[in-house]
Amino acid sequence: MKKIILTTCMVVIGTELVLAGPGGVGIFSDHADIGSVGKTGAANFDPNKGEYAVTGGGANMWFTNDAFHFVWEKASGDASLAAAIRWVGTQGNEHRKACLIIRQSLDADSAYADAALHGNGLASLQYREFASGQTHEIISSVNAPEKLRIEKRGDYVTMSVAAAGGELQSAGGTFRIQFKEPFYIGIGVCAHDNATSEQAVFSNVIVDKSRVDVTAKPVLESTLEVINIASTDRRVIYHTRDHIEAPNWSRDGKYLLFNRAGRIYKLPVAGGELELLDTGDCVNCNNDHGISPDGTQLAISDQSEPDRKSRVHLLPITSGTPRLITTNGPSYWHGWSPDGKTLAYCAERNGEFDIYTIPVGGGEEKRLTTANGLDDGPDYSPDGKHIYFNSERSGLMQIWRMKPDGSGQEPVTTDEHNNWFAHPSPDGRWLVMITFPKEVSGHPANKDVTLRLMPAGGGEIRELAKLFGGQGTINVPSWSPDSRQIAFVSYQLVYP
Numbered sequence: 001m002k003k004i005i006l007t008t009c010m011v012v013i014g015t016e017l018v019l020a021g022p023g024g025v026g027i028f029s030d031h032a033d034i035g036s037v038g039k040t041g042a043a044n045f046d047p048n049k050g051e052y053a054v055t056g057g058g059a060n061m062w063f064t065n066d067a068f069h070f071v072w073e074k075a076s077g078d079a080s081l082a083a084a085i086r087w088v089g090t091q092g093n094e095h096r097k098a099c100l101i102i103r104q105s106l107d108a109d110s111a112y113a114d115a116a117l118h119g120n121g122l123a124s125l126q127y128r129e130f131a132s133g134q135t136h137e138i139i140s141s142v143n144a145p146e147k148l149r150i151e152k153r154g155d156y157v158t159m160s161v162a163a164a165g166g167e168l169q170s171a172g173g174t175f176r177i178q179f180k181e182p183f184y185i186g187i188g189v190c191a192h193d194n195a196t197s198e199q200a201v202f203s204n205v206i207v208d209k210s211r212v213d214v215t216a217k218p219v220l221e222s223t224l225e226v227i228n229i230a231s232t233d234r235r236v237i238y239h240t241r242d243h244i245e246a247p248n249w250s251r252d253g254k255y256l257l258f259n260r261a262g263r264i265y266k267l268p269v270a271g272g273e274l275e276l277l278d279t280g281d282c283v284n285c286n287n288d289h290g291i292s293p294d295g296t297q298l299a300i301s302d303q304s305e306p307d308r309k310s311r312v313h314l315l316p317i318t319s320g321t322p323r324l325i326t327t328n329g330p331s332y333w334h335g336w337s338p339d340g341k342t343l344a345y346c347a348e349r350n351g352e353f354d355i356y357t358i359p360v361g362g363g364e365e366k367r368l369t370t371a372n373g374l375d376d377g378p379d380y381s382p383d384g385k386h387i388y389f390n391s392e393r394s395g396l397m398q399i400w401r402m403k404p405d406g407s408g409q410e411p412v413t414t415d416e417h418n419n420w421f422a423h424p425s426p427d428g429r430w431l432v433m434i435t436f437p438k439e440v441s442g443h444p445a446n447k448d449v450t451l452r453l454m455p456a457g458g459g460e461i462r463e464l465a466k467l468f469g470g471q472g473t474i475n476v477p478s479w480s481p482d483s484r485q486i487a488f489v490s491y492q493l494v495y496p
Helices: none
Strands: 010-013 016-019 030-034 042-046 051-056 068-075 079-088 097-103 112-118 123-128 135-139 147-153 156-162 183-190 198-208 219-228 234-240 244-249 255-260 263-268 297-302 311-316 331-336 342-349 352-359 375-380 387-391 398-402 418-424 430-436 447-455 462-469 485-494
Touching (some): 051 068, 051 183, 068 097, 079 097, 079 183, 183 198, 219 244, 297 331, 311 331, 352 375, 375 418, 387 418
Parallel strands (some): 010 198, 135 234, 331 375
Antiparallel strands (some): 030 068, 068 183, 079 147, 079 198, 097 112, 112 123, 123 135, 147 156, 219 485, 244 255, 255 263, 297 311, 331 342, 375 387, 387 398, 447 462, 462 485
8 A cells, every 4th residue: 555644634546536516515515413412512624733623422422323513525446544532621420532443324322433532531442343333443542642544445444552652553453344334433422411511522544445455565563452242342451563473361261372483472461561481391282272170280382393293292381391291292272170180182094183182190092083085273161061163064163062981972062164163161061163154164364253252051142242253262161260261363464
């Protein structure tokens, strides 16, 4: 994409700079109250300062409909909108919102996405996927940013943030939403109190409709997130241009583990400094790792042997010398029995990938599956009565389960998707899985995927999040100890 520096009263269409026409507000074509507002809104543009003062009422922009003041223009294709935002006054509702908005229509219940700065400094990427649907959000780890940007590229929407005096950087966390063309793009304010109105000032406003140069080499960004399974709201824990994978949630709920460049790292759930775990000579760890039921040991799958085949090792959770468990390779750890005595893993033997178990103390491995095709991703139910796994024996990859001795193998899902890596929640009520489209073979990286949730006893499967991910998103158990949240990694390709 060609870099263009804009003044605040211009908009980019392709690579041409176009001045706003008469009758609009600055670069925008119109403005109005959306939904039911108790106080009429207003919008003014000061060309000398290059600032938009937007006053908005309304009770909320949330749930299934919105009430706010919107300043917009129509757009098609890819587009982004950036601005510095500041509130006028400090006494308003802490949940009032000043937003950069992409909206399907001017209806109160319209599908939309916005980058919202709240009165208390919280910044989040909010969205309603379809008309009258529920609103969800991805909360940024950066509080009270000075500048925001919302960007639509294809069917993905992202947000960038900048602290005072800083440059815009990706906030992490993307979601997939389809807007029909044309759609509306602009700025808006909601008071979060229908009895009053609030004002925010937007400056350095830039609307960019230039196309991304998809022939350029993109940079991969990784975001470690957690999602609340009740609300499906997401929160960014860590964002990086390093390739990270496969979070595990600690048994005390205080930290997350993930792998990066062959090493295992520890990060507080609340955010903070990364800590590198000492894994001895095992410095080529892949994304199959996990914590023992009592929280004292870590299983890793490492490829540091001369043949570069993955093998399972155990070490103290606080770092230490790894102990080899599987002498044969490749072996990829996936599950730990609730009593802490047995490990379950996927292994390739004689050209077939199957599910195996082995005692934690070492010994002979036991093959549990013999069906043709790939069997992968074993994880124990918390009561120890079943091992869940994914198998392609029926054609598509589906979730199956069996008893710990390998008997009673039965399908859990039978839909028209490819379902991978089912992980039971600690309370035994739920299964989370990652779902690939029917046409995708294997579990590759950088694909449109969906995190889905179903009752462990069977029932309706519901979507938790549509994201760009795949390999590394939830390969291993990543539930919070209270069974309310799931940790995962999403990805984004950023083009220069």
